[in-house]
Amino acid sequence: MLPNHFHGENPTSLARNNCNVCSESLRFTHSIAYFYLTFNSIRTICRAYMHNDIPMVAFIVFAYFSYFIVDHCLTVFNRLPSDEESPKKELLKVTIWSLTSAIMFGFAYQFSTFMGPTVVFLMYGIAIVSSAILFYAHFIYDAQRGYKAFCSVKSIKILQFPAPADRDVDPDIKTLEEV
Structure with missing residues (x-):
């Protein structure tokens, strides 16, 4: 899924926002995995203890x-x-x-x-x-x-679609490739 670029929007801030979304979803996934591991470990410990193992x-x-x-x-x-x-x-x-x-x-x-x-x-x-x-x-x-x-990660390349002709593009905004 490619990010949508609007007039005057910095592509690096979009990349940072996408990275934050990814890190939040990873934290949530890790939390689910930790909960599942804890639940199964407690259940296995209880069963082993009941069987005197x-x-x-x-x-x-x-x-x-x-x-x-x-x-x-x-x-x-x-x-x-x-x-x-x-x-x-x-x-x-x-x-x-x-x-x-x-x-x-x-x-x-x-x-x-x-x-x-x-x-x-x-x-x-x-x-x-x-x-x-x-x-x-x-x-x-x-x-x-x-x-x-x-x-x-060696490099990150952000794809940017050209702006429509009827919009003005700010020449001071630099892409990651220019930085």
Whole structure:
């Protein structure tokens, strides 16, 4: 959906407004996801506790809080400058990788108790490969690129339709391409 440009309207302010709308909808989506995760975690903990499955209760509590810690660490990591090396950045990378790997191996272990050997082998294989890819992405790939952002936006191009001939266009308004 392309933004409508009116006489005298700055295209950068339109882009900023569209970005605010996107961020609001993302916050709402995150809130729904957090609520759903919390509801299902509480329900699973109650069921496991009623069946006297204390290791499952401990794992669900660990996975629940680890998810929020990883989410927070990713937010902080993405806000740090991508071109500098710092101990805080290294600690965040280690935390993200280790907690994510622990969650994946925990799921593989918890499900291995009632699955067949082929599925167990496959689940541990997925956990190992995922952990290795995450390690490569955070420690080897970023180091080779010189600590540039792993996921960044290079440029934003705003499409602008020409104004109708009967309207005057303010020549002082610059588009993002001219700035």
